[in-house]
Amino acid sequence: MMRRTTFLLTAALWFAANGAAAQGKPKTVRDELPVAARVNWDNARELYDAQNWAAAMGEFQRAYEVSHNPRVLFNVGVCEKNLGHYLRASAAFRKELAEADNKVPAGELAAIHAALGTLEPLISTLVVATNEPGATLTIDKDPQPGVSPFAAPIAIDVGVHTLRLAKPGFADAVLENLTVVSGEVAQAKLALTPLEPKGHAHIEVTLAAPAEQATAARRAAVFIDGRDVGNAPFDGDIDVGSHVVEARAEDYVTVRQPMSVKYKESASLTLTLSARRHQGFLRVAVVPEGAVIEVDGKRVGVSRWEGPLASKNGHEILVKKDGYYTQTQEVVLDDDQERTLPISLNPEKTWIWWTLGAVAVVGASVALGYFVFHNSTDPVPGTLAAGSAGYGATGFHF
Numbered sequence: 001m002m003r004r005t006t007f008l009l010t011a012a013l014w015f016a017a018n019g020a021a022a023q024g025k026p027k028t029v030r031d032e033l034p035v036a037a038r039v040n041w042d043n044a045r046e047l048y049d050a051q052n053w054a055a056a057m058g059e060f061q062r063a064y065e066v067s068h069n070p071r072v073l074f075n076v077g078v079c080e081k082n083l084g085h086y087l088r089a090s091a092a093f094r095k096e097l098a099e100a101d102n103k104v105p106a107g108e109l110a111a112i113h114a115a116l117g118t119l120e121p122l123i124s125t126l127v128v129a130t131n132e133p134g135a136t137l138t139i140d141k142d143p144q145p146g147v148s149p150f151a152a153p154i155a156i157d158v159g160v161h162t163l164r165l166a167k168p169g170f171a172d173a174v175l176e177n178l179t180v181v182s183g184e185v186a187q188a189k190l191a192l193t194p195l196e197p198k199g200h201a202h203i204e205v206t207l208a209a210p211a212e213q214a215t216a217a218r219r220a221a222v223f224i225d226g227r228d229v230g231n232a233p234f235d236g237d238i239d240v241g242s243h244v245v246e247a248r249a250e251d252y253v254t255v256r257q258p259m260s261v262k263y264k265e266s267a268s269l270t271l272t273l274s275a276r277r278h279q280g281f282l283r284v285a286v287v288p289e290g291a292v293i294e295v296d297g298k299r300v301g302v303s304r305w306e307g308p309l310a311s312k313n314g315h316e317i318l319v320k321k322d323g324y325y326t327q328t329q330e331v332v333l334d335d336d337q338e339r340t341l342p343i344s345l346n347p348e349k350t351w352i353w354w355t356l357g358a359v360a361v362v363g364a365s366v367a368l369g370y371f372v373f374h375n376s377t378d379p380v381p382g383t384l385a386a387g388s389a390g391y392g393a394t395g396f397h398f
Helices: 002-018 035-049 053-067 072-082 086-099 106-122 210-219 351-373
Strands: 123-130 136-139 154-157 159-166 173-180 185-190 198-207 221-224 227-231 234-239 241-248 255-261 266-275 279-287 292-295 298-302 304-310 314-320 327-332 338-344
Touching: 035 053, 035 072, 053 072, 072 086, 072 106, 086 106, 086 123, 086 154, 106 123, 123 159, 123 173, 136 154, 154 159, 159 185, 173 185, 198 221, 198 241, 198 255, 221 234, 227 234, 234 241, 241 266, 255 266, 279 314, 292 304, 314 338, 327 338
Parallel strands: 123 185, 198 266, 279 338
Antiparallel strands: 123 154, 136 159, 159 173, 198 234, 221 227, 221 241, 241 255, 279 304, 292 298, 292 314, 298 304, 314 327
16 A cells, blocks of 8 residues: 555656646646746755655745745645655645646646545544643644644544643643554543642631621731731632641631642631630649738638739739748749749747847856956865965965
């Protein structure tokens, strides 16, 4: 079949070049061309004889563009066929038929129809499935008309091909070595991967106290992965993957929650804020047992006390017990802070100890006065005998 096709098209090329002399038409295609186009025609013939189909096709195409003679298109089609471009060859032949308008001899028209019949089994169809609309398709570096989704099968040459699907913002999807055979519809699936895949997120913020909902909507800020994305509600595209979403509002406790977003899917999340308590928690433990504990002038317990206190502002903690010195401490708590305050009271000095002390002091004074003011000539009873050396007969003296 291929040898027959080559022979038929080569014969047709000769026919197009020399005209149908048997039908009494003296002019060849070259004779019909303007001088400028004849240069390209002659170059094309030499290249064709050298089997340089691509270069010959280019020269034939240029001759047609200069002359607008549809008969040149037959030779364009023959070169395309020899290059294995069956679709392009068929397009060239059909273009010649469309522009013939009594300019193409009947014999040439018959050759065109014969060539189209030969090419028909060499052209098949391709169905392309894609995951993205608006993508362009290239087959063997030849851009195809239209964009995805491709509603109708695409005409394609029999043979082995490379397909490429492209769209801005996506990595190209490439399918190599797609084999297309005659009489069968080829199938291809091309999936585009976004360079920055996005999903959709809708984030609402509510308050635990329903009466304050409207206020929260105005002042609650939404943060995604630490980035402020504006006041609630948030509705927009974000990167695919796992994220940490926060809701923040003045006088409310910040809420954090994970959120997972999938490509081209929508995820929803509602965060509920609770009013900040502005209080901490204090424990007071006193030694000794039985001490009275007062907080801001109010008695709250004995020996031990624990309970909540407003934060940020200072509080006076007073501890007292009879016989002990009273202690007062100033305490300031942060929000949600827990603190333990141990207090030890010091005992007071009672009147008994003061009295005993005074007696001791008085006794010491009397004794001192006796020795200081007593007459030094008075005898002092002793144990030494009278007349001992170094001493008076009357005994020991100062």
